[in-house]
Amino acid sequence: MAAALQTLGGGIGITLHWIAFTPTIEQQATEEQKKKWLKLAQDVAIVGAYAQTEMGHGTFVRGLETTATYDPSTQEFVINSPTLTSTKWWPGGLGKTANHATVMAQLYTRGKCYGPHNFMVQIRSLENHQPCPGVTLGDIGPKMESNGNDNGFARFDHVRIPRENMLMKFARVEADGTYVQPPSSKLAYSNMVYLRGTFVMSAAQALASATTIAVRYSCVRRQSEMKPGEPEPQILEYQTQQYKLFPQLAAAYAFWFASWFMTQQHGSITGSMEKGDMSGLAELHALSAGLKSYTTAVTARGIDVCRMACGGHGYSHASGLPALFGGAAALCTAEGENTVMMLQTARYLVKCFAQSQAGKRLTGTVAYLSAVQPSPVAGNRNMSDLGTLVAAFQHRAARMVRHAAMQMQGEMQKGKAREDAWNSCSVLLIKAAEAHVHSFVVRNFAETVQTVEVDESVRAVLTSLCQLYSLYGITEHAGDFLKDGYLTGRDIDAASSHLSAMLARVRPDAVALVDAFDLHDKILRSVLGRYDGRVYEHLYEWAKKSPLNKSEVHESYYKYLQPFLKSNRAKL
Numbered sequence: 001m002a003a004a005l006q007t008l009g010g011g012i013g014i015t016l017h018w019i020a021f022t023p024t025i026e027q028q029a030t031e032e033q034k035k036k037w038l039k040l041a042q043d044v045a046i047v048g049a050y051a052q053t054e055m056g057h058g059t060f061v062r063g064l065e066t067t068a069t070y071d072p073s074t075q076e077f078v079i080n081s082p083t084l085t086s087t088k089w090w091p092g093g094l095g096k097t098a099n100h101a102t103v104m105a106q107l108y109t110r111g112k113c114y115g116p117h118n119f120m121v122q123i124r125s126l127e128n129h130q131p132c133p134g135v136t137l138g139d140i141g142p143k144m145e146s147n148g149n150d151n152g153f154a155r156f157d158h159v160r161i162p163r164e165n166m167l168m169k170f171a172r173v174e175a176d177g178t179y180v181q182p183p184s185s186k187l188a189y190s191n192m193v194y195l196r197g198t199f200v201m202s203a204a205q206a207l208a209s210a211t212t213i214a215v216r217y218s219c220v221r222r223q224s225e226m227k228p229g230e231p232e233p234q235i236l237e238y239q240t241q242q243y244k245l246f247p248q249l250a251a252a253y254a255f256w257f258a259s260w261f262m263t264q265q266h267g268s269i270t271g272s273m274e275k276g277d278m279s280g281l282a283e284l285h286a287l288s289a290g291l292k293s294y295t296t297a298v299t300a301r302g303i304d305v306c307r308m309a310c311g312g313h314g315y316s317h318a319s320g321l322p323a324l325f326g327g328a329a330a331l332c333t334a335e336g337e338n339t340v341m342m343l344q345t346a347r348y349l350v351k352c353f354a355q356s357q358a359g360k361r362l363t364g365t366v367a368y369l370s371a372v373q374p375s376p377v378a379g380n381r382n383m384s385d386l387g388t389l390v391a392a393f394q395h396r397a398a399r400m401v402r403h404a405a406m407q408m409q410g411e412m413q414k415g416k417a418r419e420d421a422w423n424s425c426s427v428l429l430i431k432a433a434e435a436h437v438h439s440f441v442v443r444n445f446a447e448t449v450q451t452v453e454v455d456e457s458v459r460a461v462l463t464s465l466c467q468l469y470s471l472y473g474i475t476e477h478a479g480d481f482l483k484d485g486y487l488t489g490r491d492i493d494a495a496s497s498h499l500s501a502m503l504a505r506v507r508p509d510a511v512a513l514v515d516a517f518d519l520h521d522k523i524l525r526s527v528l529g530r531y532d533g534r535v536y537e538h539l540y541e542w543a544k545k546s547p548l549n550k551s552e553v554h555e556s557y558y559k560y561l562q563p564f565l566k567s568n569r570a571k572l
């Protein structure tokens, strides 16, 4: 993934060719269509963009305005941008790099609209890279980060494409214009589910990068006096520095393991779907949407914690942390804005809760919802036992899902329409969904450290990291656990003191734990996080290369400062 994020140089980028365009062909094209386009894409004989989002719509896919109208007389689709807001806007590579795009458009045939479907459209000449007739292209301008990627815009003025350019693995339009229904209308969204799943690994890698940089730098940086007269300590000796960095380090491992589960689930469920069994699709969508939302949000916040923990040098681009933050911030919006994605997970949880209330035994990642007892059993819990910690997170999530669902039922009993009841409970629903995903991440972390094939000494360190991650979550969200008495104040105090012990326990292994991510300096692109630790010499070399240092006296002196100084001195 990191390699795919490397751009080919300023101003162009083929990230989306690899992570969105090519997978869309793999997942949505027929075997015939794959023969025509897949190898071209895999060999980069064509370069593609995934053109779905428009200036006026990103989240609400059913609201997209681009149209694909079937003309049976020529057996072609006519792709058109009817309004300014229908302009495709944001797709990576669309501005200057791609010569093809999968375009998501409202399909019309025989005067009826069948909703959003994907169409293969050539947008630039393969001879001279000029836009094809009827296609207007451009870059959307500078962004917060990743300005090496030409996120672009595209407008289509009645561009004609052959019928065979509709990606027809699931839905089809026959030559006479007959529409053939897919097994599920949401299969057109399958590429988004796949990409959200890969974002979990992107988040893990980003947080692994940030913690590698910050932990290594915190061993190089010495500052202040812990005891009068003693040498300045490594800043990683301060408990506050450990409290900032080690929960992020633990989260990086937790998300890395969660991405393993996500990849395995995606493979197995899509494998079943290939055989016509769609039963896993809803769980896959809910899990990928929730994990994407949760891991990218925690990662973006965590990278900024790492940046701040590195002081002024963390704020310099020499650290690599501002760029990482900008990239991770993009992951919170791209591929489904986080709030909307977490609401999709909440929608699934409410549905599962109702099924459980009706006596259905739940399975998969929501099985705990029917197994967890509503009545809290207060008492002195062993807050260092992973089973106890997992059970606490599951109880919290089950309680919050139940509370949100019952609130919604109450609103509807007062006469509110379901949609209004949903909206008036959506903050509760989001928090419940976040608690659900958090409990999944904790459970998966615990199960992984207990089963992964490693040396027992490594298992001991990973177990401490899992305890640290869980205890940090409990102390940060203590109110959720105290609310129904499931945990007592004494339990929370025990969790806090055990967390402090875990910080000290992880300290000796901190550098080994980040080295284990095996992120080469060329990937980290950070003077502070260099493997050899030679920060200061390279910081000086890095600064000297700043464009401002090309001349001793910058031209701006002669243009602005000199006359300004002169006129001020003349007034003295």
Ligand SMILES: CCCCC/C=C\C/C=C\C/C=C\C/C=C\C/C=C/C(=O)SCCNC(=O)CCNC(=O)[C@H](O)C(C)(C)COP(=O)(O)OP(=O)(O)OC[C@H]1O[C@@H](n2cnc3c(N)ncnc32)[C@H](O)[C@@H]1OP(=O)(O)O
Pocket (backbone or CB within 6 Å): 001, 002, 005, 016, 019, 020, 050, 052, 053, 058, 059, 060, 061, 062, 092, 146, 186, 187, 189, 190, 192, 193, 202, 203, 205, 206, 281, 282, 285, 324, 326, 327, 328, 330, 331, 333, 334, 335, 336, 337, 340, 344, 347, 348, 351
């Ligand atoms: C290594 C370090 C990396 C660090 C980062 C460094 C650099 C990166 C920097 C820059 C790069 C950043 C990003 C680049 C990567 C990717 C580029 C981004 C690409 C894109 O953004 S592509 C466009 C993405 N757009 C979206 O995701 C749109 C989101 N909206 C939707 O998916 C849908 O509109 C919706 C929100 C799900 C609603 O759909 P709708 O049809 O209205 O359905 P509902 O009415 O809400 O529900 C009906 C029903 O359907 C079920 N459902 C919905 N979606 C799915 C699905 N996908 N699969 C299965 N089922 C689905 C839903 O659950 C409901 O079911 P019910 O049973 O409850 O009825």
Ligand SMILES: Cc1cc2nc3c(=O)[nH]c(=O)nc-3n(C[C@H](O)[C@H](O)[C@H](O)COP(=O)(O)OP(=O)(O)OC[C@H]3O[C@@H](n4cnc5c(N)ncnc54)[C@H](O)[C@@H]3O)c2cc1C
Pocket (backbone or CB within 6 Å): 016, 020, 050, 051, 052, 053, 056, 057, 058, 059, 060, 089, 090, 091, 092, 146, 151, 330, 333, 334, 335, 336, 337, 338, 339, 340, 343
């Ligand atoms: C770096 C980057 C790369 C991208 N690459 C691509 C790409 O390659 N291809 C592509 O097609 N798109 C791409 N996108 C676009 C991306 O998919 C959209 O930005 C994203 O889907 C969000 O849609 P939007 O921007 O229209 O925001 P909106 O949907 O307008 O959301 C704005 C706000 O409204 C809130 N909101 C919207 N709907 C609801 C709701 N139902 N309930 C509660 N709150 C709601 C959201 O939570 C959000 O806070 C990219 C975006 C970025 C930032």
